[in-house]
Amino acid sequence: MSTINFAAREINFKIVYYGPGMSGKTTNLKWVFQQIPQNRKGEMVSLATEDERTLFFDFLPVDLGEVKGFKTRFHLYTVPGQVFYNASRKLILRGVDGIVFVADSAPNRLRANAESMRNLRENLAEYGIKLEDIPIVLQANKRDTPDALPVEMIQAVIDPEKRFPIFEAVATTGMGVFETLKAVSREVLSRVASS
Amino acid sequence: MVEPAVALFGEAYEKAARVLEELLRESGARYTLLLDRKGFVLVHKEALWAPKPPALDSLATLIAGNAAATQALARMLGEPRFNELLHQGSTHGLYVEEVGELALLVIVFDSSAPVGRVKLYGKRAAQALEGITQEAVVSPGTLGIDSEYREGASALLDELFGN
Numbered sequence: 001m002s003t004i005n006f007a008a009r010e011i012n013f014k015i016v017y018y019g020p021g022m023s024g025k026t027t028n029l030k031w032v033f034q035q036i037p038q039n040r041k042g043e044m045v046s047l048a049t050e051d052e053r054t055l056f057f058d059f060l061p062v063d064l065g066e067v068k069g070f071k072t073r074f075h076l077y078t079v080p081g082q083v084f085y086n087a088s089r090k091l092i093l094r095g096v097d098g099i100v101f102v103a104d105s106a107p108n109r110l111r112a113n114a115e116s117m118r119n120l121r122e123n124l125a126e127y128g129i130k131l132e133d134i135p136i137v138l139q140a141n142k143r144d145t146p147d148a149l150p151v152e153m154i155q156a157v158i159d160p161e162k163r164f165p166i167f168e169a170v171a172t173t174g175m176g177v178f179e180t181l182k183a184v185s186r187e188v189l190s191r192v193a194s195s
Numbered sequence: 196m197v198e199p200a201v202a203l204f205g206e207a208y209e210k211a212a213r214v215l216e217e218l219l220r221e222s223g224a225r226y227t228l229l230l231d232r233k234g235f236v237l238v239h240k241e242a243l244w245a246p247k248p249p250a251l252d253s254l255a256t257l258i259a260g261n262a263a264a265t266q267a268l269a270r271m272l273g274e275p276r277f278n279e280l281l282h283q284g285s286t287h288g289l290y291v292e293e294v295g296e297l298a299l300l301v302i303v304f305d306s307s308a309p310v311g312r313v314k315l316y317g318k319r320a321a322q323a324l325e326g327i328t329q330e331a332v333v334s335p336g337t338l339g340i341d342s343e344y345r346e347g348a349s350a351l352l353d354e355l356f357g358n
């Protein structure tokens with residue numbers, strides 16, 4: 001980990017990867033961790049079960065660099081997607097600045113995608129936040145699945161009003177991973193600058 | 196930013212740093228950190244004699260997560276809060292004290308520092324830090340973040356994640 005000069009001004013953003021169990025949230029973070037140069041990232045922390053399902057969260061700090069005298073950092077988190085971990089999921093949302101919703105393109109996960117989006121809306125509401133109050137980017141992951149559903153169909157269940165940008169991805173090979181992260185980061189930055 | 200952010204720099208930062216330094220000296224602890232509840236490090240200090248600390252970002256995240264889980268447990272049991280968090284192993288200890296609603300004070304100590312002393316000075320420091328962090332609560336708009344900042348950051352995003 002690089003040393004941090006706290007006398008300098010710092011701006012930190014928290015981005016949370018949300019979505020149903022096994023949709024590829026942790027895989028997104030792993031890819032980012034592998035691809036980012038050493039001096040721009042910290043350690044990746046994963047609190048997972050023995051079979052690699054996220055138990056509490058994954059965490060990866062990414063250093064964007066210095067802008068106008070502000071050291072700018074993104075803290076990336078994933079939540080546990082499995083339904084019964086909702087108490088932990090709610091905690092991770094505290095103080096969130098932007099969300100990546102990772103949907104699974106497999107036909108038998110369509111309903112899980114919809115339920116996870118509803119769960120996100122409910123959990124945000126407990127913090128007094130509405131979906132439209134916060135930058136959200138959608139990712140249709142696992143596009144390499146042989147019977148992957150059309151993106152429009154996935155969008156129709158998680159965002160029927162087409163409010164959020166959607167990206168196609170294959171997180172295992174990195175396709176779409178940076179595009180998604182860049183899009184949400186940009187939106188987060190623009191909200192801060194205009195507030 | 197949905198929650199109010201604590202932005203420590205300039206004089207507030209110096210003040211908080213002095214409180215942490217004094218805390219280290221008085222308690223005999225190794226490291227001490229002030230975090231916001233999201234798990235971001237605001238200030239940290241290490242004793243000169245202490246070995247190199249572990250990755251502070253990771254430490255901060257785990258402590259903030261742990262503290263959030265502990266408070267959720269308290270509420271489930273009908274308690275407004277559990278006051279402090281103490282973990283002790285055979286040589287290392289970790290003590291966490293709430294600093295108002297927005298921050299956490301963390302003290303990492305070893306067997307050379309009696310836990311009673313750590314707690315005593317920890318509570319005192321937490322009180323001193325509460326006022327300092329309250330004064331440092333800002334809305335991001337007042338930090339001087341503007342469209343110029345956004346453009347600069349945007350360029351860095353392209354550099355890091357490609358076009």
Ligand SMILES: Nc1nc2c(ncn2[C@@H]2O[C@H](COP(=O)(O)OP(=O)(O)OP(=O)(O)O)[C@@H](O)[C@H]2O)c(=O)[nH]1
Pocket residue numbers: 019020021022023024025026027028052053054055078079080081082141142143144145169170171172173
């Ligand atoms: N074929 C394919 N498999 C993927 C893709 N992304 C992730 N996987 C696999 O899907 C499985 C689950 O991925 P994870 O990243 O652990 O899923 P998660 O969303 O973090 O799951 P939880 O932690 O339970 O919420 C793993 O075996 C991944 O290798 C993808 O784009 N294509």
Ligand SMILES: [Mg+2]
Pocket residue numbers: 025026027052053054078079080081
């Ligand atoms: Mg996971």
